[in-house]
Amino acid sequence: MRISVIGLGLIGGSIAKDLRREAFCNHIIGIDSSEDNANKALELGIVDEISSLDSGVSNCDLVIIAIPVNHTLAILPRILDNIKDTTTVTDMGSTKQTIVETVKNHKRRANYVPAHPMSGTENSGPEAAEEGLFKNRIAIICDHKESSVQHIALVEKMFQYLGMSIAYMSSAEQDLSTAFVSHLPHAASYALANAVQSKENQEIIFDLASGGFRSAVRLAKSSPQMWAPIFTENKTYVLEALDVYIKHLKSFRDDIAKEDATDMYRSISNANKIREVLDNKNPLLIKDEQKIIKLYTRKI
Incomplete structure (x- = not known):
């Protein structure tokens, strides 16, 4: 199987590492807008070759999009335009509603499987990629009835090779749930880091910082290129979570x-x-695709 991974940072690189280790595929094509990232991923053996976007997706069995959600919005229609009719496309973005809406009328909408693996670290770039990042975590597949059975099956198989359990949700439920369990913690961590850094005697405060503080601000080290678009695209639910x-x-x-x-x-x-x-x-760990999991509700 030939796969293309678009975005060779923490998520895309970690997926590529695990899928290679588990012999899920025999050839991995890397695509990245950063030449430095692309070369580093090739040097580290994360991918077998580097390609341009159109060429890289035109002759593969699976396309995995692992880039900031605003960039996914921009290139997903183009990817669906250039794939074979049999190719499966999935994205790993933390928001889903706006992305799904962008391609709802595309002739190859059924090839696309919106997904979100619930795992990550505060680090970024190809060197941050690590094996086992997704093991024993949950992967969310959204709006599965809008995707063809064979494409759903391939993405399910990919997550199983990564060692993940699978939950099925609507895009709206996904965005609401992650607003509370992922986006809110990041926002709170950014705010805490800024609050402490705003103090005049911050050096003394940092000298006293212990494990509790370091744990609370760990997420504040996460990339603004990744997280600013997430907050923007999931504005309604993030604001709801922040208000609570x-x-x-x-x-x-x-x-x-x-x-x-x-x-x-x-x-x-x-x-x-x-x-x-x-x-x-x-x-x-719900595996019945007829059920919808709700991690949080508006009753909070």
Whole structure:
């Protein structure tokens, strides 16, 4: 099988590494707008060759798009224009509704399988690619009834080779859920990093920084080229998530200001319940494609 990977950074590079290790394919074509990234990926053996976009997608069995969502919006129609009728196309973007809307009337819409592997790190570039990044994580396939069965099957097989469980959601459910479990944590981490850096005595603060602070701001090291478009494309749900977060943050602040130990204790105890939620992962591993998983709802 010949596959093309568009975007040779953390996600695309890690997928290529694992698929090569698992013998999912016998030839990997790399495509990247950065010549440096392309050359580095070739040097590291992540891909077998480097190609231009049109040439790279024209003669392969599977196209994997792993670039910022705004760029996916721009090139997905062009990719569908240039593939063979039998080629499967999937993207790894963290938002889905706007991307799906862009190609809803394309003659090869059924070749396209919108997907999102729920894994990553704060690092970027080909050198950040790592084997096993997706093992035991969840991959979301969106709007599966809009894609042909054979193309869904190939993407499912790819995720299984990566060691992932698969969940099926609508694009709207995907965008809402990731707004809370992925996009909100990144926004909060960026805000915390900026808050601390705004202090005049930040050097002293950083000297005192321990594991808790470093864990909380780890996501603030994530690429602005990747994350600014995510916030923009998922604006409605990200704002909803931020409003919920700010509401709870303000409530916590008010408890501290009022020296209300009872409400503060109640709030912290309720937050502690997250341990049970995170320790009980089984409800998320839904494999019945007739079901829709809801990680969060507007009732929060």
